[in-house]
Amino acid sequence: MKIAILQMTSGIDPAANADRLARGVEEAAAGGAAMLFTPEMSGLVDRDRARAAASVRAESDDVSLAAARQAAAAAGIWVHLGSLALKRDDGRFANRGFVIDDKGEIRARYDKLHLFDVDLPTGESWRESAVYAPGEGAVAVDTPVGRLGLSVCYDLRFAGLYAALSNAGATVLAVPAAFTRPTGAAHWHTLLRARAIEAGAFVIAAAQTGEHEDGRATYGHSLVIDPWGEVLLDMGEAPGIGFADIDPARVVDVRARIPVISHRRPIPPVEVVA
Structure with missing residues (x-):
């Protein structure tokens, strides 16, 4: 089963990001992928909260979600839209x-589920909880590539979530991320690699x-890792589309x-014990 990853350098313009998502769906389908995976904050990366607030919409009005849905239907491909910033009720x-x-x-x-509130030695400080509400439950869904357990970025550090997903x-x-x-x-x-193993x-x-319009820099290196911990794809630092083949029989063998x-x-x- 071939899957595709869209590695992005999302910016502050939701329309431009939506266009890149739609083109990514087309590229993935043209490359023979059954499903495309995109990063966290695919529709908007903007650390300026006041400016970002003017661009964040409710789910029903989000341009990136609409573009991904339309492109998926036109191309006949599944899409995991890693995450979007959306306004709640x-x-x-x-x-x-x-x-x-x-x-x-x-x-x-x-x-x-887990919000990124940290102070790094480099001087970077992040308070995701100042703006975002945490989720309330874990989710797994059946897809053409198998039963897919969902998470986002900082969730990666909490192994119990992935144990619950694999138990399900x-x-x-x-693990879409920024x-x-x-x-x-x-x-x-x-x-x-630890979560896979x-x-x-x-x-x-x-x-x-890469370097984003809002001044932040992200790591890249989108990965596909097999159940034995072997890296099947490492996309390095360049934005673009990557492909990998995953074989469900590999899960059966490793388990x-x-x-x-x-x-x-x-x-x-x-x-x-004291």
Whole structure:
């Protein structure tokens, strides 16, 4: 099964990002992919909160979601739209991903559970919770590439989420991201390979890359990793489309060799000995 990744350098203009998404869907279909995966914040990357607020829309009015749905239907391909900044009914924002089928219908939604509130040694400071509301549940959805477990970026650091997804039958894990360069260089490959190995699942991680209009810089290196932890695709730092083949039989083989899922046990309360 061939899949495609769109590695993006999304900017502050939602219309331009929507156009790139639509072209990415066309390129993926032309390359023979059954499904396209796009990064976190595919529709808008803007750290200026006042300016971004003027561009963020409700789901029903979002130009990137509409463009992806229309392009998916026209090309006859599934799309995992990694995430979009969307306005909720309560006025807060959601960091929400979508799975869109080959008819342009939304099959699943997922709101990012873990919000990125950190101060890095480089001086970068991020407070995602100042604007975004966290999600309230985990989501897995059946797709042409298998049962797909959904997550977004900072979720990657919380292994329990991926254990829950694989316990629910996920054989492919999606990790769309906009990793900073310092954290990407330190942890991106290691964490993604660990999640694949722990779950005995494919990991597909579409990433933002390069220098963005709002002044931030992202790490790139969109990856496809097999259930044994082998990197099948590393897109480096250039934006564009990449392709990889994933074989569901590989999941069966790896889980038969090391049956970590069937061996999992509930963790009892920790006894702290002083």
